[in-house]
Amino acid sequence: MSLGQRVADDHQLARLLQIGVVIEDLVESRAQHHLDSLSPPEERIDEDVRDLLEAAVDRSADHRGRLEEIIDDLDVDPVPYEEIDDLVEATYAQTAPEDFDDLLYDQLCNEETAYKFYDDLIDAIEGSDTDFELDADRVLAVLREIREEEEGGVERVTEIMERRA
Amino acid sequence: MNTADQYLKAIYLAQTIEDGPASTGTLADMLDVTPASANEMIGKLEEQGFADHEKYKGVTLTEDGIVRAREALETYCILERFLANVLEVEEYREEARALESVIDDTVADRLDTIIDRRPECPDCFAAERDVCEFLEVEAEAD
Numbered sequence: 001m002s003l004g005q006r007v008a009d010d011h012q013l014a015r016l017l018q019i020g021v022v023i024e025d026l027v028e029s030r031a032q033h034h035l036d037s038l039s040p041p042e043e044r045i046d047e048d049v050r051d052l053l054e055a056a057v058d059r060s061a062d063h064r065g066r067l068e069e070i071i072d073d074l075d076v077d078p079v080p081y082e083e084i085d086d087l088v089e090a091t092y093a094q095t096a097p098e099d100f101d102d103l104l105y106d107q108l109c110n111e112e113t114a115y116k117f118y119d120d121l122i123d124a125i126e127g128s129d130t131d132f133e134l135d136a137d138r139v140l141a142v143l144r145e146i147r148e149e150e151e152g153g154v155e156r157v158t159e160i161m162e163r164r165a
Numbered sequence: 166m167n168t169a170d171q172y173l174k175a176i177y178l179a180q181t182i183e184d185g186p187a188s189t190g191t192l193a194d195m196l197d198v199t200p201a202s203a204n205e206m207i208g209k210l211e212e213q214g215f216a217d218h219e220k221y222k223g224v225t226l227t228e229d230g231i232v233r234a235r236e237a238l239e240t241y242c243i244l245e246r247f248l249a250n251v252l253e254v255e256e257y258r259e260e261a262r263a264l265e266s267v268i269d270d271t272v273a274d275r276l277d278t279i280i281d282r283r284p285e286c287p288d289c290f291a292a293e294r295d296v297c298e299f300l301e302v303e304a305e306a307d
Binding site: 012079113 | 167247248251252253254260263264266267268269271272274275276278279
């Protein structure tokens with residue numbers, strides 16, 4: 001058991017980054033499902049919500065790509081992403097939001113989860129005295145950028161929720 | 166999962182294994198810390214009302230302590246199951262132990278949406294083997 005929040009070696013770092021990729025995959029997939037649920041087009045949709053979800057899909061895909069670039073430099077088995085997509089697909093039906101407010105709340109949870117994950121990961125890397133094989137400063141710079149964007153995502157959902165309240 | 170929750174989980178599991186109070190030595194071994202460090206944290210948990218410590222006997226969780234320990238164990242079960250079944254990690258137990266300090270319950274809750282966890286979790290956790298008794302891992306193809 002590893003006490004204290006820190007990353008002990010490159011392998012752990014790679015695994016945590018993979019978990020980050022899965023979280024982004026989850027966020028992207030759920031936001032896309034939410035978007036799809038807003039169809040048919042004749043239905044009146046809050047355009048801000050549509051923009052919010054489209055931005056979330058794009059942002060998660062971008063974050064995933066940036067994490068994968070780092071992981072490519074590390075020696076770790078590839079993640080079976082197609083299977084993960086299938087799992088998200090299979091479980092979405094049971095956990096799909098029942099209404100619009102539910103959908104926004106789900107989106108808020110997704111954004112907050114991603115933010116919390118990066119915040120903890122950054123703390124754990126900063127708290128580590130490991131001499132990583134890859135450039136830890138580069139990794140931290142990428143993670144801090146992603147965390148900031150996730151924070152922006154949380155703020156945007158919160159604004160819309162407050163406006164609708 | 167923060168350090169206090171890791172201790173609570175360890176005490177909960179040690180109590181299960183020892184069928185009684187958890188000894189400081191057992192906890193120190195489980196958490197890979199010195200007995201002095203374990204004693205210090207036990208003192209803090211006692212002050213917070215999560216544990217009772219009796220000299221020469223060991224530590225027992227209070228009701229509040231049990232609630233938090235079980236939540237921490239659920240978080241751990243999610244991580245273990247996620248590593249084994251989603252990322253298909255062979256050494257999932259070792260990796261879960263190494264990563265649990267970085268994965269908090271908010272993150273675990275999201276990972277939980279794509280794993281197949283039993284409703285009786287964490288009662289189905291086999292403390293001696295450090296794994297859910299229902300966890301099935303796909304055998305590697307030859």
